[in-house]
Amino acid sequence: MSTSSPEPLEWLLRPPSGENGFDRKALAALLLDIARNVRPELAGTPDAAPATDIRLEQLRTLLMGHEIELLARLSNILDDPEQLAAAVGRILPTAFAQATGDARLGQVLAPSLEKATQTSIRNDPHTLVNILYPLIVPAIRKSIGETIDRTFQSLNETLKHSLTLRGLAWRWEAWRTGLSFAEVVLKHTLVYQVEHVFLIHRHTGLLICHAAAENAASQDPQLVSSMLTAIQDFVRDSFSGAENQGIDTMRLGELTVWSEPGPIATLVAVIRGKPPEELHDSLNAALSRIHQERHQALQDFDGDGTSLADVEAELTECVALRQARPQKTRFGFPWLALPIAVAVLLFVSARVTRSWQEDRRWDHYLAQLRALPGIVVTETGRRDGKFTLTGLRDPLAADPQQALGAMEIDPANVIARWAPYQALDPQIVLKRLAATLDPPPDVRLSIDGDRIMAEGAAPAAWLERARAIARTLPAGAPILDLASIRNLDAQADRRWDDYVARLRAQPGIVVTETGQRFGKFMIAGLRDPLALDPEVALTEAGIDPAHVIARWAPYQALDPQIVLRRLQATLTPPPTVRFVVEGDRIVAQGSAPSLWLERAHMAARILPSGAPVFDLDAVKTVSDGAIGKLRDDIQARTIRFDNNEPLPASGQDALLDQLADDLKALETLAPSLHVVARVMLTGHSDALGKGTFNLSLSLARAEAVRALLRKRGVDPDLLQVRGAGDLEPILAQPTEAARSANRRVSFTVELEEQL
Amino acid sequence: MTATLQKKICMLGAFSVGKTSLVRRYVSSVFSDAYLTTVGVKIDKKAVDLDGRTVNLILWDLAGEDDVNALRLSYLRGAAGYVLVADGTRPATLDVALSLRGRVENDYGPLPFVLLLNKNDLPDQWTITEGDMIGLRNAGWWVRSSSARTGEGVEDAFIDLASRTLR
Numbered sequence: 060m061s062t063s064s065p066e067p068l069e070w071l072l073r074p075p076s077g078e079n080g081f082d083r084k085a086l087a088a089l090l091l092d093i094a095r096n097v098r099p100e101l102a103g104t105p106d107a108a109p110a111t112d113i114r115l116e117q118l119r120t121l122l123m124g125h126e127i128e129l130l131a132r133l134s135n136i137l138d139d140p141e142q143l144a145a146a147v148g149r150i151l152p153t154a155f156a157q158a159t160g161d162a163r164l165g166q167v168l169a170p171s172l173e174k175a176t177q178t179s180i181r182n183d184p185h186t187l188v189n190i191l192y193p194l195i196v197p198a199i200r201k202s203i204g205e206t207i208d209r210t211f212q213s214l215n216e217t218l219k220h221s222l223t224l225r226g227l228a229w230r231w232e233a234w235r236t237g238l239s240f241a242e243v244v245l246k247h248t249l250v251y252q253v254e255h256v257f258l259i260h261r262h263t264g265l266l267i268c269h270a271a272a273e274n275a276a277s278q279d280p281q282l283v284s285s286m287l288t289a290i291q292d293f294v295r296d297s298f299s300g301a302e303n304q305g306i307d308t309m310r311l312g313e314l315t316v317w318s319e320p321g322p323i324a325t326l327v328a329v330i331r332g333k334p335p336e337e338l339h340d341s342l343n344a345a346l347s348r349i350h351q352e353r354h355q356a357l358q359d360f361d362g363d364g365t366s367l368a369d370v371e372a373e374l375t376e377c378v379a380l381r382q383a384r385p386q387k388t389r390f391g392f393p394w395l396a397l398p399i400a401v402a403v404l405l406f407v408s409a410r411v412t413r414s415w416q417e418d419r420r421w422d423h424y425l426a427q428l429r430a431l432p433g434i435v436v437t438e439t440g441r442r443d444g445k446f447t448l449t450g451l452r453d454p455l456a457a458d459p460q461q462a463l464g465a466m467e468i469d470p471a472n473v474i475a476r477w478a479p480y481q482a483l484d485p486q487i488v489l490k491r492l493a494a495t496l497d498p499p500p501d502v503r504l505s506i507d508g509d510r511i512m513a514e515g516a517a518p519a520a521w522l523e524r525a526r527a528i529a530r531t532l533p534a535g536a537p538i539l540d541l542a543s544i545r546n547l548d549a550q551a552d553r554r555w556d557d558y559v560a561r562l563r564a565q566p567g568i569v570v571t572e573t574g575q576r577f578g579k580f581m582i583a584g585l586r587d588p589l590a591l592d593p594e595v596a597l598t599e600a601g602i603d604p605a606h607v608i609a610r611w612a613p614y615q616a617l618d619p620q621i622v623l624r625r626l627q628a629t630l631t632p633p634p635t636v637r638f639v640v641e642g643d644r645i646v647a648q649g650s651a652p653s654l655w656l657e658r659a660h661m662a663a664r665i666l667p668s669g670a671p672v673f674d675l676d677a678v679k680t681v682s683d684g685a686i687g688k689l690r691d692d693i694q695a696r697t698i699r700f701d702n703n704e705p706l707p708a709s710g711q712d713a714l715l716d717q718l719a720d721d722l723k724a725l726e727t728l729a730p731s732l733h734v735v736a737r738v739m740l741t742g743h744s745d746a747l748g749k750g751t752f753n754l755s756l757s758l759a760r761a762e763a764v765r766a767l768l769r770k771r772g773v774d775p776d777l778l779q780v781r782g783a784g785d786l787e788p789i790l791a792q793p794t795e796a797a798r799s800a801n802r803r804v805s806f807t808v809e810l811e812e813q814l
Numbered sequence: 815m816t817a818t819l820q821k822k823i824c825m826l827g828a829f830s831v832g833k834t835s836l837v838r839r840y841v842s843s844v845f846s847d848a849y850l851t852t853v854g855v856k857i858d859k860k861a862v863d864l865d866g867r868t869v870n871l872i873l874w875d876l877a878g879e880d881d882v883n884a885l886r887l888s889y890l891r892g893a894a895g896y897v898l899v900a901d902g903t904r905p906a907t908l909d910v911a912l913s914l915r916g917r918v919e920n921d922y923g924p925l926p927f928v929l930l931l932n933k934n935d936l937p938d939q940w941t942i943t944e945g946d947m948i949g950l951r952n953a954g955w956w957v958r959s960s961s962a963r964t965g966e967g968v969e970d971a972f973i974d975l976a977s978r979t980l981r
Contacts, residue, residue: 263892265820265872279842281820285857285872292888293853362820362894 083115090118209336251332252381254314256342256374257284258349258367259325260360264288267324267360267367270374272381277329287327291318321346323357328377338380345377417468421446424466431457432484448475453482455490485511485537492539496525502544510538519548523575551602555580558600565591566618581608587616589624619645619671626673630659633812635733636678643671650679652812686732689725690808693718693738698764700802702745705759707767707804715764718806719771726774729810739779739807740764745798746785758782764804820870821979823860823972824890826918827899828910829878832932835962836899840969841873855889862976869976873897885914887921894979895926897971902931902959903939908946926978927956928971934959 095101120127136142158164180187226244233240254275258267266284271277291305309316315334319326319342326346330338349370350357356366425448428434433456438449446468452459459477463470482488485506492511493504502515513525522544529539546552559582562568567590572583580602586593593611597604616622619640626645627638636649647659656678663673696718698707707715722738729736742761744753761780769775790797827833834856841858860871876889890896898915901907911929918925929950931942942959950957956974960967 260892263822263894265822265892279859281870281872282842282857282859285822285874289855289857289874289889290853292886292891293855296886296888362822364818364820 086119087112087115090115205336205339251330251334251338253328253330253334253338253378255280255327255329256377257287257327257329258370258374259284259288259327260357261288261320261323261325263360263362264292265360265362267357267364268370268374270371270378272378275329284327287316287318288325317342319343319346321350323350323354323360326377341380342377345373349373417472420466420468424462424468427462427466428459431459431462433457433482433487434459435480442474444472446473448473450475450477451480452477453484453487454479455487455494456482481533483533483536485509488532488537492528496521496528498525506537507540510540512540512543514543516545516547519546519552520575520578522546551606554600554602558596558602561596561600562591562593565596566620567591567616568593569614576608579606579608583610584612585614586611587618587621588613589621589628590616615667617667617670619643622666622670622673626662630655630662632659635812640671644674645671646674646677648677653680656680684732686725686728686734686736686810689721689728690736690810693721693725693806693808697803697805698760699799700760700804702747702798702802703756705756706763707760715767716771719768719773722768722773722777725808726777733812735811736777737779737809737811738777739781739809741787741805741807742780742782743787743801743803743805744785745801746788746793747798750784754782754784756782757784760802760804818868818870819980820872821894821976822892823871823873823975823979824893824896825873825875825899826885826896826911826914827878828901828904828907831878831899831901831904831907832962833878833897833899834875836930836932836960836968837873837875839962839965840972854886860972862972864973864976864980869980871972871976885917887917890918890922893922893925895928895975897975898927898929900929900931902933902942903936905941908942926975928975929955929957930960930967930971931957932960932962934966935961935963 136146155164176187229243230240232238233243236243252272255269255271255277257269257280259265260267264285264287266281269280269284271280277283294306305318305320307318307320309318313331315330315332317328317330317334317339319328319339324346326342326349328338328342353367353370360367425436425439428448428450429436433453435451436448437451438447440447448459459475460470463473481491489504489506489511496504498504498513499515499517499521502513502517502521505512505514517525522541525539525541525544529541532539559570559573562582562584563570567587568584569586570582570584572581574581582593593609594604597607623638623640623645632638632647633649633651633655636647636651636655639646639648651659656675659673659675659678663675666673696714698711698714698718700706701708725736725738740761742757742759742764744757744760746753748756758780759782761782765775765778765780768778785801788797788801789803790800825833825837837858837860841860854877856875858873858875860873862869862871874889874893876885896918898911900911908931915927918927931947934940947957947959956971958967958971960971962968
């Protein structure tokens with residue numbers, strides 16, 4: 060077919076030259092000419108055949124009947140735009156396919172396509188969006204991803220290097236060169252070298268071309284490229300990636316493998332170090348160039364790399380892409396930097412000097428603080444450009460803040476922490492005493508070695524308080540010496556002291572507390588009610604009781620003196636008895652009636668333990684001695700009676716005489732002994748007979764004996780009688796002998812001290 | 815160096831027919847056999863001299879398969895030809911080889927290939943008859959019995975396949 064030529068269409072469109080589109084005249088002439096050529100003898104025949112010859116028409120139909128029909132159909136198609144469009148539409152795809160190699164097709168179609176696209180977008184933008192979406196989105200995504208990668212990389216590097224010394228140098232460089240800091244950082248940090256570049260045929264995985272850096276080691280590049288392709292296929296198959304997607308980055312330690320896919324070939328770069336994202340651009344540019352320049356050769360590639368050998372130059376250029384570690388370059392003398400360096404130097408030295416001076420002042424200040432009494436510096440240092448200070452400070456010590464101002468140190472630069480404590484330095488103790496004692500104007504306090512001397516004169520009350528405070532000073536503190544203070548109240552004090560001393564010496568008084576309070580003397584203690592009355596002693600001492608507060612609790616004293624007093628008060632001893640204290644004993648002397656003696660013995664027994672012993676051994680009773688013997692003799696006698704007889708039985712005159720003598724002796728002896736003697740004569744009867752009779756009989760017998768004794772010169776006032784009847788028998792047996800013994804008069808002698 | 819002629823050739827066959835050991839002695843290889851079990855393919859290279867020109871056959875040794883479906887046929891993309899390997903002592907492996915050929919033809923059209931019936935050093939276990947071989951040859955197949963131990967048939971197969979890929 061010769062569809063590539065426009066000829067046939069032009070011929071068809073040419074307007075017919077004759078009627079019916081048919082030039083019969085020409086045809087007749089042509090036929091005649093042919094006949095003449097075939098048969099030269101016909102040369103003489105007339106030139107033209109009649110145009111109306113029917114045979115010509117028949118001939119034409121015969122020769123060209125089919126064509127005429129065809130032409131008629133074609134002209135029909137051409138005349139009818141719809142049919143023409145359908146016909147052209149049928150061949151258009153083939154036509155475009157054939158014309159692909161012709162550059163003009165693109166040029167011719169471009170304007171129409173542009174216009175069509177514009178119209179389409181104007182009409183409904185969604186259509187084109189829908190068409191482009193699957194293409195654009197991955198592209199955008201990839202682009203964004205790479206941009207973010209790049210940003211992160213630059214951010215990381217920036218952060219990493221912004222605060223180091225090197226970072227400062229780079230900032231300087233950025234400022235000098237006008238580049239952004241991130242760019243400078245990248246320039247210095249992204250040390251990399253492209254070691255290998257493979258150009259791999261995508262379809263077969265065969266190696267098209269390979270270039271390597273001089274020092275780069277690797278395996279057979281043909282095997283490597285196939286294996287890379289296999290791995291790409293493997294990943295794509297395993298994770299069902301799209302046709303155009305695959306691994307674009309692999310990392311192995313220091314090595315990074317970047318795969319840049321092109322339409323026909325893939326460029327794989329093996330990079331040592333940290334490649335900047337911009338390297339993608341360089342590699343892509345190289346790949347695009349290769350595709351553009353060697354498009355046909357790439358497409359025709361079937362394993363024979365000969366025709367693509369020149370691509371190696373392009374790859375070698377890629378291998379040359381590297382960023383070496385920056386070498387130390389020698390610059391000329393940096394004159395520009397000189398003034399800056401000088402300025403920096405001056406600034407730094409000024410700072411150093413200032414800092415040094417500050418330090419000196421600080422040290423000086425610390426030394427001063429350490430010398431201050433009541434201040435203990437425990438820790439010093441520097442933090443965040445400020446001085447720090449920790450220590451103990453007595454609230455009465457000097458204010459460290461004030462000293463700070465004096466040293467020209469800015470208080471804002473100092474962080475001080477003071478814990479309060481009580482210092483024992485004499486100076487501080489002196490201050491504290493001055494504050495608490497509030498000494499009267501006449502008193503001066505001063506430091507003398509490790510003691511604090513008080514001098515002058517003060518009232519006793521102040522002195523007393525000062526003494527109390529001096530006693531409560533903590534151990535290790537200086538001693539407060541009050542000896543040099545003259546007591547303004549000395550006389551009264553002395554009197555009081557004497558009074559107290561007297562009381563202390565008194566038996567039955569125990570002084571438990573003395574002192575002065577609120578300007579008054581104070582005394583407290585125990586006092587036996589029998590002891591000296593302190594009030595009286597007070598008056599005796601000439602002390603105004605109004606100036607004294609006394610508190611006495613009563614108690615029972617065991618002093619011999621007091622016990623003696625107590626015994627005297629309770630026993631009321633007869634005048635014949637004396638009490639004497641002998642050591643811790645109380646001895647009673649003299650004589651006393653036995654009844655009193657009995658009471659005294661009782662009292663001695665119930666004395667509390669610890670009390671002095673009450674010795675009564677030296678007291679004699681009245682009935683002792685001669686009078687006692689007389690009494691016993693008299694009482695040992697009885698006068699016997701016969702039955703029913705009121706008069707004594709015969710034969711008893713001698714007995715009565717003797718009895719009368721004894722009674723008369725008693726009568727004379729008793730007054731000399733300050734004793735009143737009384738003799739009771741008791742008459743008794745036996746149990747025979749009536750009671751009343753016996754009673755009166757017994758009384759009569761006693762009367763009879765008294766009368767007999769009177770007769771013999773005995774004072775009747777001495778004698779008293781009574782009748783006991785049969786109620787006090789000597790023997791109770793109902794025998795005559797017992798009865799006889801019971802018929803009697805008995806004698807009882809009572810001796811009583813004469814008061 | 816890179817300007818030489820290369821062809822991608824795939825090695826196919828059932829599991830343990832001796833594909834890998836068949837080529838091991840005759841190829842230059844840098845990758846370990848572990849690739850076979852991990853990636854499913856291992857690349858070797860066999861240089862063949864044809865009329866004074868060196869043809870580098872890039873051999874994609876595909877992991878042998880028990881289950882026919884396990885083969886990654888995508889690895890055959892762009893192959894210039896392939897080597898089918900079966901075990902002459904196990905007829906089933908020949909069936910696998912035939913089935914593989916069918917699937918390759920299905921996906922990639924007719925490609926030059928050779929069939930190696932391996933382990934012919936075990937004649938007492940050999941089960942493929944001469945008749946079978948002739949039958950296959952008559953169908954237009956290039957068939958050889960081979961031995962990884964003796965190397966018989968291997969070199970021939972590669973030379974033949976290489977020359978056919980160049981036609």
